[in-house]
Amino acid sequence: MNRRHFMQSAAFLPLLPGLAVNASMAHEQTKTIAAGTAVTGRRIILLELAGANDGLNTVVPWSNNYYHELRPTIGLKGNAVIAVNDNYGFHHRLKALMPVWDASELAVVHAMGYPKPNRSHFKSIALWEAGGDGYSNGKRGWPTHDIEHAYASSEIDAHGIVLGGSMGIFSNGQGNWLSMTAARQFANRQSGTLPDAAAQKPLTQNPVMQLLVERARTLKTSLDSIAAKVSNSRHSARIGGNSRLSQQLTHTVNLINAGVDAPVFKVSLGGFDTHEGQLGRHQRLLKNIAISLHDLRTELVKTDQWKNTIVMTYSEFGRRVTENGSRGTDHGTAAAHLILGGSVNGGFYGTEPDLANLSDGDLRYTMDYRSVYNRLLSDWLKLPADSFSEYRDHRLDSLTS
Template sequence: MATSRRDFLRNSALASTLLLVPKFLHALDRGPGLARLSNAPGARRLIVVQLSGGNDGLNTVIPFRNDLYYKARPTLGIREADGILALDKDLGLHPALKGLKGLYDQGHLAVLNSVGYPNPDRSHFRSMDIWQSGSGSEQVVSTGWLGRYLDSNCPDCQRPYNALEVDDTLSLALKGSQRKGLALKSPDKFHQISQNRLLAKVSKEASTEHHSQVDYLYKTLAETASSADYLYDKSKIYQSTATYPNSDFGKNLKTTAELINSGVESRVYYLALSGFDTHVRQHEQQQRLFTDLGDGLAVLAADLQKNNQWDNTLVLVFSEFGRRVGQNASNGTDHGTANNVFLAGGALQKKGVINDAPDLANLDQGDLRHQVDFRSIYANILKDWLGADDAAILGTGFERMSGLV
């Protein structure tokens, strides 16, 4: 071989995600005749939207009748005259979140306040690991909560495309010990990489030899290549005409809607919107990001509703932590603790503002105290929405928040 298999596996980043496909493994390709997810009894999907950087929850769901809020944020606080979108319990959404307010008015949005975990960590990386793994702050876990869902023999989990991250890399959240999700920016790009000539050459040469030590790798890559073909073919069925935000996040939402409306049977989709580390100039950053978020989710919901896919879809929106209650000297906020979580969908059991606003008179050294453990929400989603064994996936020791979905 001009290129040794050892060198290829060592040097090619693609080998971790794609695509050595020996011909003897094409029996793994997806067979015809599987029902569309929307037509399967009780079939439901989850879309996770991660707000990376630590979104400021107090300027997202605003306690606009609380004087302590404005005392802590004399210039950063948002006032009714700024166009706050009123909710229940003396709370309102940021003026740029008109899309979320529309979902709220339809009964398709639930707002949870003061979500966090005991002994919170203010490091972006560590706190994100905690949220993505579904662990406690004192634990270090190498698998993600949705990856363990894939490991749990959930319906159709043998399909390698059962969980998709619309991005170039796969997050910890979708990594299990036995199964993992797939990361793809678009079905076209994913399929294009699978047709790489060097990979095809190595695949052809490998197909004439049998090396037991790499059989597992070949099997994994074959499944991935088969998925690339399947997703590429499926994605051509439905091309959305909806007007999504002209941004990377908007394009990822459109890709997600097209995959769903094309009949892809994936149970989990994972997306991220970055830029929420607002130490400086928070007003400008949140205005831009929230317009992207609110408008994008509103278009997604309408796109799925039009194709009868919204009632079996649940959207979870979270960030790794909130911000300090008091503003800093740079018209921004620093790393904090508890935060908002949003749930959106056409079949919510509870909707509106689910729990009370954060108690600004009872802070922990300037930070919000959490009322709800984020794993309680995960447990509810796993058990009541996805039909999984939440205790086996997350463990015990916290109260499951039931009745949301």
């Protein structure tokens, strides 16, 4: 706890009990006071592969007979796989990521999933976003609770920033969770109507209005601060890959290199719902991802931020092991995901899924995805509270250093 922070919390208190709603905010403030050992400056970039990425054709069990049997036309073999060990290799279009792998900064976690899988796009992504499973939904975006308890809004520019896709991972968050698209509109509209954060005295004795103005002001301060940092920044990143992801990551890198402090960034790339003609579509997507992530690393290494950054991919679910009649794959369950960053210890984690022992034609998950959330929150961000500690899994002990 620092003094400035304490003063602010204290100053808030007489005002806050006023609102019926404020118990939780006061609570939020105290928690912060009590805790406050989180490491600032570290961040997670979440990359959503919307539509459900085919894990088996991303991290390929190239020597597995079942794989080729079940995927006679879309199974990858020969030059289409960059083998990294006797069992597994990457899709050849992930070539641009190989320097990251060789630097041992790319980790693969096998068969991530959750109990009682749901195959609806909407439902399943909502579960990943809220840390739920087939038995219970989860109540709020998975990073929100712990991050809000560790950082007051005043300490950082934002608790999290979405640059693409849904705000779902921030759902029901009480903190400063921003969507940059909407934020830009808000900033434009409000630049004249919002009270100037610095000069303005409280306009009113109305505590509710004060809270509202305060909220808007925090928001505006946050947006202004971000805008100022970005416009003062001498860095201008170039992320290749020629997709929406490259735009989003360009913004992300510019924000990071401008010194914008937010523990979570979220980007999204869609188009993974490859029910038909998978080979062509999937390889274009993977190629774009690989180039974008490669460039992301290059840009962040320049400013020495790569060591403070972890990128994690996630998706609704994996795809059916057996290919369908349209040279595509239908909705499945578990899938491998990539975790990369300057402090990541590269390599394979978890347990290989058994292609000979499927459940209803789908992979059985071997790693609860929440075990990774646990590591990101507790080991990486070093947050004092960790909502997912019950999923702590020793197989991930050496994921980050």
